[in-house]
Amino acid sequence: MVKEEDKLQMLRDILLVDDRQVANAVNQRLDVITQTIEERAKLSEKVDPIIQEKLDEFVAEIPVTLGPTITKTLKKEIANSQDAVVEALYPIMGKMIKRYVQNEIKVLSETINKKVNNTFSLISLKRKMRARFTGVKESDLILAEANPPAINEVFLIQKGSGILLGNHSTTETVDKDMISGMLTAIKSFVEDAFTGGNQNLENIEYELYTIHIQNFYNFYIAVVVSGNYTRSFESQLENKLFKLSKKLSPSVSHLSREETDSFLEKFFKK
Amino acid sequence: MKISKKIVLLGQFGVGKSSLLRRFLENVFETDYKPTLGVQIKKKMLDLPSGDKLSMIIWDLEGFMAIAKARASYLLGSEGFIYVFDVTRPITYENLEQELDFIALKYNNVALQVIGNKCDLENHDIAKNHLEKKGIMVHSYVSAKTGEGVQEVFTDLAKKLSK
Numbered sequence A: 001m002v003k004e005e006d007k008l009q010m011l012r013d014i015l016l017v018d019d020r021q022v023a024n025a026v027n028q029r030l031d032v033i034t035q036t037i038e039e040r041a042k043l044s045e046k047v048d049p050i051i052q053e054k055l056d057e058f059v060a061e062i063p064v065t066l067g068p069t070i071t072k073t074l075k076k077e078i079a080n081s082q083d084a085v086v087e088a089l090y091p092i093m094g095k096m097i098k099r100y101v102q103n104e105i106k107v108l109s110e111t112i113n114k115k116v117n118n119t120f121s122l123i124s125l126k127r128k129m130r131a132r133f134t135g136v137k138e139s140d141l142i143l144a145e146a147n148p149p150a151i152n153e154v155f156l157i158q159k160g161s162g163i164l165l166g167n168h169s170t171t172e173t174v175d176k177d178m179i180s181g182m183l184t185a186i187k188s189f190v191e192d193a194f195t196g197g198n199q200n201l202e203n204i205e206y207e208l209y210t211i212h213i214q215n216f217y218n219f220y221i222a223v224v225v226s227g228n229y230t231r232s233f234e235s236q237l238e239n240k241l242f243k244l245s246k247k248l249s250p251s252v253s254h255l256s257r258e259e260t261d262s263f264l265e266k267f268f269k270k
Numbered sequence B: 001m002k003i004s005k006k007i008v009l010l011g012q013f014g015v016g017k018s019s020l021l022r023r024f025l026e027n028v029f030e031t032d033y034k035p036t037l038g039v040q041i042k043k044k045m046l047d048l049p050s051g052d053k054l055s056m057i058i059w060d061l062e063g064f065m066a067i068a069k070a071r072a073s074y075l076l077g078s079e080g081f082i083y084v085f086d087v088t089r090p091i092t093y094e095n096l097e098q099e100l101d102f103i104a105l106k107y108n109n110v111a112l113q114v115i116g117n118k119c120d121l122e123n124h125d126i127a128k129n130h131l132e133k134k135g136i137m138v139h140s141y142v143s144a145k146t147g148e149g150v151q152e153v154f155t156d157l158a159k160k161l162s163k
């Protein structure tokens, strides 16, 4: 049997001695930690500059050591996802090109304006007045004056078959029926190429001519224009052809070739 | 009065479509083969018995393996087809049945004439027997080289179209 006193001692041991031991251990730990921290601080003072230096060196060397690897990876990534890359670049490139062209045109137009300002004559005065009243830029007027746009030929062509329904021309050249067939073949070839749906070919440029193409329901009209094909001329022509189609559409299917020809001739003489 | 009609020359590569057209228009023949790329468009004016003038706008297409593969937009608005095969090459007429079925289905209103070409090279009995067995009507067996039967290929079609 354990004596009453021993019991008390045991209890004291558990409560106090252990306590002291724990406190001791904790103190020891604290010392170690404090020491480590102090040492680290001391070490860090010495080591940090070295690390910084190494780091700088490393950064400086990345292009040399890692460059090729990175480039290779990038190249592979781009090759594997070309569509995505094009998709991403396209708007930027488009904008760049557009801005470039706009700028070039501005420069050109400014140079011409300068010339205009320097030469004062009756013609330029007239032109200035015209620009003021019509709202067309003076430089555009000069461009157009230098080589005014003119309608050389008008083809009224049946859609699909490419059969010439009517023609008006200021020159007697190659066979009109064959031209109208070939134009239709080219047009449908180009339009087939855009599988995205209802795309229409609106313009063909060759050498000094522009062929303006305007689509209507059963036919289309191709107008061969020589000279400077300006925006304002284009919109004038568009309006004219809208008027033409309004007059012609109801009767186009039962007019003969000769009747259509003379209709066109009268219409474009005006 | 002047009437215009679109006619299309159809058939596999090298059966002689362009040669037939040249024989008809210029009365010449060349032995070397210049494949047609895309399409070539020619015109021939004919005087009709009625006194009217018919201008045949003839689209000479590049050869194909099957008409379903031809560019459909080139066939739009046609009033006549001339389907040419080569009597010396069975591959150019063996599938004619399917080809004509396709035309009947998609181009029901287009007048059609089937022509066997290069009759100067070989007796055309093999081709004829084969096609007769299948009940296929051939308009004529001709030769672009000798010119035999070539005018009629086009003038018969013109007659059909002007009725």
Ligand SMILES: Nc1nc2c(ncn2[C@@H]2O[C@H](COP(=O)(O)OP(=O)(O)OP(=O)(O)O)[C@@H](O)[C@H]2O)c(=O)[nH]1
Pocket: B011, B012, B013, B014, B015, B016, B017, B018, B019, B020, B030, B031, B032, B033, B034, B035, B036, B037, B061, B062, B063, B064, B117, B118, B119, B120, B121, B142, B143, B144, B145, B146
């Ligand atoms: N012997 C002979 N050769 C012919 C005849 N017709 C065409 N050829 C030859 O066959 C070859 C092809 O003739 P093309 O008229 O170019 O054939 P095609 O059908 O227009 O060919 P593609 O335009 O490629 O579809 C040429 O070398 C011609 O000289 C014929 O009646 N007799």
Ligand SMILES: [Mg+2]
Pocket: B017, B018, B019, B034, B035, B036, B060, B061, B062, B063
């Ligand atoms: Mg050919």
